[in-house]
Amino acid sequence: MRVALLTYSTKPRGGVVHTLALAEALARLGADVTVWTVGRGGDDGFFRPVDPQVEVEVAPLPHLEGETVGARIQRSIRVLGTAFADRTAAGVAYDVVHAQDCISANAVPRCVRTVHHLDQFTTPELVACHERAIVRPYAHVCVSAAVAVEVEAGWGLRPTVIPNGVExxxxxxxxxxxxxxxxxxxxxxxxxxxxxxxxxxxxxxxxxxxxxxxxxxxxxxxxxxxxxxxxxxxxxxxxxxxxxxxxxxxxxxxxxxxxxxxxxxxxxxxxxxxxxxxxxxxxxxxxxxxxxxxxxxxxxxxxxxxxxxxxxxxxxxxxxxxxxxxxxxxxxxxxxxxxxxxxHTWERAARSHLDLYASLSARPGAAARRRDRSGPDRPAAARGPGRPAGTGTTRPACP
Incomplete structure (x- = not known):
């Protein structure tokens, strides 16, 4: 199985730690894994060495003086989305594209999404970005049942709960x-x-x-x-x-x-x-x-x-x-x-992810989803029922 895991940074934040450890555990179980990320300020690799079984793709994001947070997030989405689309257009195909945060979930057209936790934002630009990162993925993972309950209450979705591993x-x-x-x-x-x-x-x-x-x-x-x-x-x-x-x-x-x-x-x-x-x-x-x-x-x-x-x-x-x-x-x-x-081992978490991926591949329409997993971010996206953009209600934290 060929898997792309996407994360928003090379720095040691929880979601990035999760992405790397999951990628390595999946590779040890025989999956062909590529981690995609954004390299801010000249970073060309992660904060720690990555198992050579895992391929790493870093999309450069040069520093822009005076750039606002919202503009930086939007540029991160464009840069990661374009790099990913270029690679898939060149013939690289993945069985599963799995975004680990809202930036990467906005960067690709169709994906599985891990929602680590929920937060509140009021800036319309960011609220819309966060909304797309929930409603557009075709499957969802949460690392705890408590967060899964929040996602179900807010959007009517039923995430699969797969607890974190720990090194x-x-x-x-x-x-x-x-x-x-x-x-x-x-x-x-x-x-x-x-x-x-x-x-x-x-x-x-x-x-x-x-x-x-x-x-x-x-x-x-x-x-x-x-x-x-x-x-x-x-x-x-x-x-x-x-x-x-x-x-x-x-x-x-x-x-x-x-x-x-x-x-x-x-x-x-x-x-x-x-x-x-x-x-x-x-x-x-x-x-x-x-x-x-x-x-x-x-x-x-x-x-x-x-x-x-x-x-x-x-x-x-x-x-x-x-x-x-x-x-x-x-x-x-x-x-x-x-x-x-x-x-809480990463092998246990990786096996649960592989089970989920296999179940998704068996669902009707799986082949069409795979064909649709390339290309940069698309600005229009469906919204969940009763959730207009810009309302400032609970939204997934970014990143």
């Missing part, structure tokens, strides 16, 4: 190797870690408030923030975060993206992992922390309760978050977390 062994090994985490502990001492950058969806300001309260009891704690590569402009939120940190007397260590090989040691070395996102599809970073034997604080979203059950501590406002952080630091992880992480 758990990397984090298990880091936890067992003192040398992996020792440089981070030497640098920061005892630290609370969050991965994903400083942005509204990650709830970083809430974590800052909770950390400041917890540090009144445990003044030796430091706050470390890793990751943060994004298409969006969160400068206003970052300025508010920085100002509030000064008011609270907290000096966070903001690392930005961390090298792929160094990340497990950073996670394994923390005293607690803060995962207080306001929207998530699965919680891959928190699952990695469980694999490393680290105690996790999570916001009690339905999706996170579904995925993590009783293996993490939950809190939803700054005082209860502070209390939960102190429990994490003082009492350690809850039982069974590492076992949960080890259960």
């Amino acid at each position: 758990a062994q990397r984090f298990v090994e880091a936890a067992a190797d003192p040398g992996a985490s020792e440089p981070w502990r030497r640098r920061f001492g005892r630290y609370v870690l969050a991965v994903g950058g400083i942005e509204p969806r990650k709830g970083t300001l809430d974590l800052l408030e909770a950390f400041a309260l917890a540090r009144r009891t445990r003044p030796e704690l430091e706050l470390v923030l890793a990751g943060g590569e994004t298409l969006f402009d969160y400068r206003g939120y970052r300025e508010a975060f920085d100002a509030r940190a000064v008011e609270l007397g907290v000096v966070p260590h903001v690392l930005g993206p961390v090298d792929h090989a160094a990340l497990p040691g950073l996670v394994a070395g923390c005293a607690a992992f803060g995962f207080v996102s306001t929207k998530e599809g699965f919680g891959l970073a928190a699952m990695e922390a469980l694999a490393a034997g680290v105690p996790v604080l999570a916001r009690p979203l339905p999706v996170l309760r579904e995925v993590f059950g009783d293996h993490v501590r939950y809190a939803d406002e700054k005082r209860s978050m502070a209390a939960a952080l102190l429990e994490c630091v003082e009492r350690g992880p809850l039982p069974g977390g590492a076992g949960l992480a080890l259960h």
Whole structure:
């Protein structure tokens, strides 16, 4: 089976991590896999090495000074769509074209779409883009049942639920190797870690408030923030975060993206992992922390309760978050977390995807769908019932 997986970036964001790991697992099971992406600012490859069994196609997207977020997203769609159409016009055919986000779902005419989580947008240009990314694909995947329920409620669709895999062994090994985490502990001492950058969806300001309260009891704690590569402009939120940190007397260590090989040691070395996102599809970073034997604080979203059950501590406002952080630091992880992480393998996820692909190929009209999977984005698209463009209602997050 020949499969194209499309993603929006080469940077270490959750959807991109998912795409690469799924591609490699599919290839190990015998599929012929190509990953398509957009290379922003001169990137010609991903943030980590990719298994040579997987072909990689990067469509260059040069930086344009002063470009708005909306314009950058539209240009990303055009560039990826044109590159993909050129390749298919040259005779390359795929049995399945699977978009992992709304940018790539807009770039190709017909595809399977993974909806990782839903969010809200009000800009008409982006709302229309997001709507097309839901209604135009002919099949849908969600990585949790909670998000699948939201998609069904909003659009009347029935996504197939295939949970994420986790590269758990990397984090298990880091936890067992003192040398992996020792440089981070030497640098920061005892630290609370969050991965994903400083942005509204990650709830970083809430974590800052909770950390400041917890540090009144445990003044030796430091706050470390890793990751943060994004298409969006969160400068206003970052300025508010920085100002509030000064008011609270907290000096966070903001690392930005961390090298792929160094990340497990950073996670394994923390005293607690803060995962207080306001929207998530699965919680891959928190699952990695469980694999490393680290105690996790999570916001009690339905999706996170579904995925993590009783293996993490939950809190939803700054005082209860502070209390939960102190429990994490003082009492350690809850039982069974590492076992949960080890259960979520990429081989299991890849087999479920292959089963889905096979079922789609057996449906009436499958041959016509394959013939229609080339060409750049088409501006007109059907909308779901009762969902006019530009209403600002719940929409799939992009990316």
